[in-house]
Amino acid sequence: MLRIPLARPSWDDEMRQAAIAALDSKQWVKGQQNIAFGQSFADYCGALAATPCQNGSVALWAALQIAEISSGDEVIVPSLTFIASATAIPLAGANAIFVDVDEYYCMDYQAVKEAITERTKAVIAVHLFGQVIDPRIVELCHQKQLVLIEDAAQAHGATIINSAGEKTYTGAIGDIACFSFFPSKNMAVGGEGGMITTTKQIYSERLNSIVNHGRSSRVEAQQLGSNLRMSEVSAAIGVIQLTRLDQWLQHRRYIANKYLQECKSNTKLNLPKVRENSQHAWHQFCILVEDENAFIKHMDEHLIDARVHYPNPCHKQPVFSDHPQHQADFTMTDLICKKLVAIPIFHEMRADEINRVISALNSY
Numbered sequence: 001m002l003r004i005p006l007a008r009p010s011w012d013d014e015m016r017q018a019a020i021a022a023l024d025s026k027q028w029v030k031g032q033q034n035i036a037f038g039q040s041f042a043d044y045c046g047a048l049a050a051t052p053c054q055n056g057s058v059a060l061w062a063a064l065q066i067a068e069i070s071s072g073d074e075v076i077v078p079s080l081t082f083i084a085s086a087t088a089i090p091l092a093g094a095n096a097i098f099v100d101v102d103e104y105y106c107m108d109y110q111a112v113k114e115a116i117t118e119r120t121k122a123v124i125a126v127h128l129f130g131q132v133i134d135p136r137i138v139e140l141c142h143q144k145q146l147v148l149i150e151d152a153a154q155a156h157g158a159t160i161i162n163s164a165g166e167k168t169y170t171g172a173i174g175d176i177a178c179f180s181f182f183p184s185k186n187m188a189v190g191g192e193g194g195m196i197t198t199t200k201q202i203y204s205e206r207l208n209s210i211v212n213h214g215r216s217s218r219v220e221a222q223q224l225g226s227n228l229r230m231s232e233v234s235a236a237i238g239v240i241q242l243t244r245l246d247q248w249l250q251h252r253r254y255i256a257n258k259y260l261q262e263c264k265s266n267t268k269l270n271l272p273k274v275r276e277n278s279q280h281a282w283h284q285f286c287i288l289v290e291d292e293n294a295f296i297k298h299m300d301e302h303l304i305d306a307r308v309h310y311p312n313p314c315h316k317q318p319v320f321s322d323h324p325q326h327q328a329d330f331t332m333t334d335l336i337c338k339k340l341v342a343i344p345i346f347h348e349m350r351a352d353e354i355n356r357v358i359s360a361l362n363s364y
């Protein structure tokens with residue numbers, strides 16, 4: 001019996017041919033594939049514009065640059081997230097203000113409201129594990145004139161649905177959004193990759209320039225930027241992967257629903273909740289358990305990978321040892337961070353693998 005991993009990327013002939021065609025063209029950078037990938041991704045999200053870049057981490061730095069966040073500015077971010085959401089802020093010269101998460105594991109609306117000061121310029125709202133943020137945060141940022149940067153690294157294709165039944169996709173919920181195409185993500189590009197999207201004209205004019213040394217022409221640099229461009233091979237693979245995203249999301253949602261339905265009577269498993277009026281992208285399926293080591297050992301005995309996400313919240317990481325909130329207590333984050341365990345969910349998961357996970361969960 002083979003081990004079931006947490007994630008497995010997809011690769012097929014059409015992607016292989018697109019990659020080879022990009023190489024054969026010898027236009028390895030700055031070509032049509034990047035333009036096509038940016039355009040099709042913006043169209044998918046309903047954003048005004050999108051620019052491919054090297055990864056989700058530089059996308060966050062670029063977003064802060066575009067929004068002109070700098071020294072002395074405060075940017076609010078949840079502490080329960082991948083470290084890149086937080087380190088982008090001091091890398092841009094600004095101060096990170098950490099907040100707790102809600103019962104859906106995304107930043108808590110009330111905590112964000114209370115963290116706003118006259119120095120607050122932006123909020124990095126992480127759609128953690130593929131769950132969309134509390135929509136009241138969108139309204140709050142609007143009222144307080146704060147730039148809302150979505151960290152959508154884990155949430156390609158997640159949506160909020162309004163009372164008229166209209167969907168807004170991640171990437172078009174805030175002012176600027178950042179995606180990652182790391183191989184384990186909901187879609188990938190055959191290596192490292194990221195995307196920056198925006199819904200605002202003012203930022204769209206700066207998107208292409210920020211990934212290209214901040215240049216407005218070959219000889220003139222208007223803003224601080226760097227070479228953050230994506231290769232043409234990666235963009236060509238991304239174009240094809242994006243056409244599969246809806247079908248893949250459908251399968252992720254099918255698996256999540258099966259886990260939720262078939263394991264609901266096991267009282268040792270605290271299963272994730274989906275926010276009302278939203279569609280989860282199920283990048284991770286995380287279960288809250290009392291004894292994480294016993295649970296991981298149990299899954300391991302059934303040859304199934306499981307891992308805690310994220311045991312060490314950002315504000316407690318050594319990199320933030322001088323941060324004023326380094327010793328701060330966050331009720332929800334403290335309660336769950338060591339006990340939230342991710343189990344396998346990926347778009348190529350076969351029926352036998354899904355059933356093996358369900359029977360392992362129910363025998364715990």
Ligand SMILES: Cc1ncc(COP(=O)(O)O)c(C=O)c1O
Nearest residue numbers: 055056057082084085153180182
């Ligand atoms: C929430 C979040 N933000 C940012 C990133 C950074 O993306 P990348 O690995 O492409 O730099 C990740 C990647 O794992 C992530 O999960």
